[in-house]
Amino acid sequence: MIECQNITKTYKTGEVEFNALEGVSFKIERGEFVAIMGPSGSGKSTLMHILGALDTPTTGQYFLDGQNISLLSDDELAEIRKNKIGFVFQAFNLLARTSVLRNTVLPLVYAGINKNERALRAEIALKAAGLDEVHFNHLSNQLSGGQIQRVAIARALVNNPSLILADEPTGNLDSKTGEIVLKTFEKLNREEGRTIILITHEHDVARHTRRIIHIKDGKIEDDSNNQ
């Protein structure tokens, strides 16, 4: 479902060129739960941006659902993100002082889904993310960290994406809450067959996945199944 062929990404700062990725190739099948691991500066964030259609590779090909993403324009990339990708960020990025439901339906607003269906799908997604129904009409600033990240997960689920990308999703949570969030990802993968890619630098986090891709200095160092 995901296929990366020899992807490189080069950043230019004035005269200095910096290769964030140097020929990365791998495949991820539908229903996989993968961790991309690496220390900071390893290029894992750059890889996530490319996988999330936020950026395009300098050279190489990236196929998502058979479609070549590497050559698309900004608006076409936005279209891909809208229909095929759900993001979960370390900093949650919920809209401040806005209700849980409104936050969850936001991707559907941009997708042009009508109001009744939005509410329905938002409730299903919030339940799948494990948030109690009592919180649905609360404002985002009235929730705990764990609850906020569940709303963010629900927001990532709501447009029924092919791929969920979670960038350090437990980085801002205490270990106990982080564990609960990771369990939620596990459950979504196991019970709903969601394809999930988790970007992290912590081994404790990566442990929850079934396959770990290690990246170092812009290259894949190791790609192995967990356990």
Place this chain on the structure above:
Amino acid sequence: MNFSDIFKETYISLAANKVRSGLTVLGIVIGIGSVIAMISIGEGAKTQIQTSIEDLGSNLLTIFPGVVQPGRGIVSSGRGSAQTLKNEDIETITEIEGVAAIAPEISRRFQITAATGNNTNTTVTGVETNYLFVRNLKLADGFFITDSAARGLGREAVLGSTVAKDLFGENDPIGQSIRINRVNFKVTGLLAAKGGFGFSGPDDMVLVPLSTMQKILAGADYLSTISVSVADKDRMNEVRDNINYELAKKHRVDEPDFSIISQEDILGTLSQVINTFTIFLASIAGISLLVGGIGIMNMMLTTVTERTREIGLRKAIGATKSDINRQFLAEAVALTFVGGFLGVAMGWVIAFTVTSLEIIQTSVSLYSVFLAFGVSAAIGIIFGYYPARRAASLNPIEALRYE
């Protein structure tokens, strides 16, 4: 993203910063409000002046001695200094076809004393019987200067209402005697108060027979003004040309040594003055509108910077450039639109207050309201455009990383 969604997003984000949004809107409210108020005051003044000039008689031609210098306007026409209009001209003008009535006059300022001991310094005008009709005036009491008095150096005077009050207070002036330049006159009539605006305000004036004025008071045989009432309003220009021709012929001059001014000329000149004044006031008000617009831009730029992460998120979940652009533009336009609405209300309240304090009769015209709304929407678009573009062109990766 459809309209109701944009509306909802706009409402949520503006409501999140109520004080800031409110203050920004205030700039537009003041701008639009003052434009509306200034235009309504200008329009009101114009209407008021038009009415009072039309009250003087709309088919009136006024002949002045001397030439009105082009560009100097009617006010500084130097009347009184030139002495080219004579009594003989009266006959010439009367014979011209289309002239209904003619009222020659000569004015000077004199000190006037009443038997009560009160005195005043005001314009004394020598007139004939037709004056009342031609100048569209009415008597409040007594009778006007008769033909025999006009011919026979009668010592009769008709008082304007202000003069009557100055000299006699609340007492009845009819039958009393006054001294004009140490000559005794008997008050026979009292003019009805006209109020309002005008140069030759009939309220502050004493009318005496023309012959008496020329021979006894002024000691001069010229006229300072001849007012001509034209029978048919549509033939004003024709009659004016005829007077011009006949009078120049009589005076044996090539270029007329007098000037003819119609009410329309006065109206036109005054309207022009008031229009200029209105534009002047409205432009000053417009500057505050511009400042309000800059306030909007300032707030939107702050908002875009503050909400960089949010913009990044929206882009990450699939918002296109134009989605973001529209959303921020909508916020700016919403601010100016609310400001425009409240501004119209404020302008209306100011205009209403000015009217009810009887300073000037204002009129809020529909066009100024539409103009204000149009301008406020335009300001929203113009000053919201740049911040919205800036928001839309943010790179989602950098925006998400923004601290």
